[in-house]
Amino acid sequence: MHTGRSYRLKEFLIWTRRTIYWVLAISIVPTLLYQAAGLKWLTIPWTVVALLGTATAFIIGFKNTQTYNRTWEARQIWGAILNSSRTWGIMSRDFITNDPQKTKELVYRHFAWLTALRYQMRESRAWENSSSRENEEYKQFYTIPEKETPLETELAKYITPTELNYILGTKNRAVQLMSLQSKSIKELLVQNQIDSYQFVEMERIVRDLYDQQGKSERIKNFPYPRQFATINGFFINLFCFLLPFGLLREFDKLNDGIEGIMKGNMVWLVIPFSVLISWVYTSLEQVGESTENPFEGSANDVPISQMSRTIEIDLREMIGETDLPPALQPRNNIIL
Numbered sequence: 341m342h343t344g345r346s347y348r349l350k351e352f353l354i355w356t357r358r359t360i361y362w363v364l365a366i367s368i369v370p371t372l373l374y375q376a377a378g379l380k381w382l383t384i385p386w387t388v389v390a391l392l393g394t395a396t397a398f399i400i401g402f403k404n405t406q407t408y409n410r411t412w413e414a415r416q417i418w419g420a421i422l423n424s425s426r427t428w429g430i431m432s433r434d435f436i437t438n439d440p441q442k443t444k445e446l447v448y449r450h451f452a453w454l455t456a457l458r459y460q461m462r463e464s465r466a467w468e469n470s471s472s473r474e475n476e477e478y479k480q481f482y483t484i485p486e487k488e489t490p491l492e493t494e495l496a497k498y499i500t501p502t503e504l505n506y507i508l509g510t511k512n513r514a515v516q517l518m519s520l521q522s523k524s525i526k527e528l529l530v531q532n533q534i535d536s537y538q539f540v541e542m543e544r545i546v547r548d549l550y551d552q553q554g555k556s557e558r559i560k561n562f563p564y565p566r567q568f569a570t571i572n573g574f575f576i577n578l579f580c581f582l583l584p585f586g587l588l589r590e591f592d593k594l595n596d597g598i599e600g601i602m603k604g605n606m607v608w609l610v611i612p613f614s615v616l617i618s619w620v621y622t623s624l625e626q627v628g629e630s631t632e633n634p635f636e637g638s639a640n641d642v643p644i645s646q647m648s649r650t651i652e653i654d655l656r657e658m659i660g661e662t663d664l665p666p667a668l669q670p671r672n673n674i675i676l
Contacts, residue, residue: 341639341640341641341642341643341646341674341675341676342672342673342674343638343674343675344555344670346454353588354478355474355478355626356474356498356619356622356623356626357474358473358474359619359622359623359626360615360619363579363580363614363615363618363619363622364615365610366581366584367583367610367611367612367614367615367618368424368579368586370382370428370584370585370588370610370633371584371607371608371610371611372587372608372618373665374376374385374525374588374592374604375607375608381587382588383580383585383586383588384478384585384586385586386589386590388582388586389579389582389583389585389587391515392575392578392579392634393579393583393621395539395575396575396576396579397619397621398567399571399572399575400572400576400621400624400628403564403568403569403572403625403628403632404448404624404627404628404631405554406568406632407564407628407629407632408631409634410559410564410631410634411631411632411634411640411642412634412643413482413555413559414556414634414635415634415642417419417552417555417556418552418556418560418567418642418644418647420548420552421549421647421651422550422647422650422651423489423601423656424545424548424549424552425454425549425651425654426651426654426655426658427504427660428447428450428542428545428549429450429654429659430447430658431446431538431541431542431545432446432447432450432542432659433447433658433659434669435534435538435541435542436528436533436534438533439533440563442524442533442644443659444659445524445527446521446524447655447656447658447659448498448499448526449498449499449503449517449520449521449588450557451497451498451648451652451655451656452498452499452503452507452517452649452654453514453517453518453521453549454648454652455491455494455498455648456491456507456513456514456517457514457553457556458486458644458645458648459486459491459494459513460513460514460557460560461556461560461635461644462484462486462487462635462636462637463560464636465497465531465561465563465636466539466565467566467569467628467633467635468563468633468636469503469632469633469636469638470633470636470638474626475638475639478638479637479638480638481639481671481672481674482555482670482674482675482676483671483676484637484645484676485645485668485676486637487637491513492504492508493590495507497506498580499517503520510637512641514553515550518550518553521546521669522543522546525539525542525543525546526539548582557637559634559635561634562631563632563633564632565613569629569632572625573625575576576622576625578620579618579621580618580621583614583617583618584610584614587610587613588607588610589612590608590610591606591607591613592607594606594607595607621652621664632640637676638672639674641668641676643668643675643676644676645668645675646667646668646676648656649665649667649668650667653661653665653667
């Protein structure tokens, strides 16, 4: 997530520069053929390009709306996890009044669940875009906590070696950690450390956390539909390719009303204007791509690592701890 006022134009140009090189090349070639080689037939009616540009604009707008909705839903899910986690901390502290160690065990296992879940959310998928060349280059400006420390090292801070070995041998580690939580509160009920009402309330939080995990996994494991993403790419590439051919005759007409050095040379302006218009379309497409997968580790992700650390600080304070981990800080205005 970008925490600053906005991206700088320089950052945006660096991020999109490969696309700029591509649209520059496809703008130069037809202009040279038309103006220097004298191939005056090398044009298409502007109406054709305009209609294609309109259709492309609609489909880009549709895609960007849907990808933003995916990111916003992900933010709502993790906001709900934050709220339920605080409730879990309060219940663990106030329901279990005669066993501080058990309270700490429940709270720390919850930290382990958050850790396992965020590591699962950072796993790569075939359709994600963080591995593209421009996104890989941009990763030098920020830090992905899940890529810096192995999961085993993080989990070892919160659970016993026995539980750690068991969890590392499972497929969905977050699910099994929450299963251990349910097992623990069932034992508390059997031992009369909590009553049946308290048991039901704590199980309700377990259910809520499972629900939020499922929603988070749904976004992670189901991409923006590939048929829409594919046709969007086709339309943009086709529009950028045809755009200079549609502008050639329009700019050539301008020579009739021009005097001086630009007389007869107005066609050369097709290159910068074609690049500018194409860059607008391709940049909107690139922004949409960087938004559609909110957990992949890109600069525009939902900051699940920061939120997990916030939960850990809050719950540690609830149970009376003072040796708290530091809050995660943005690097170059980006925090995950």
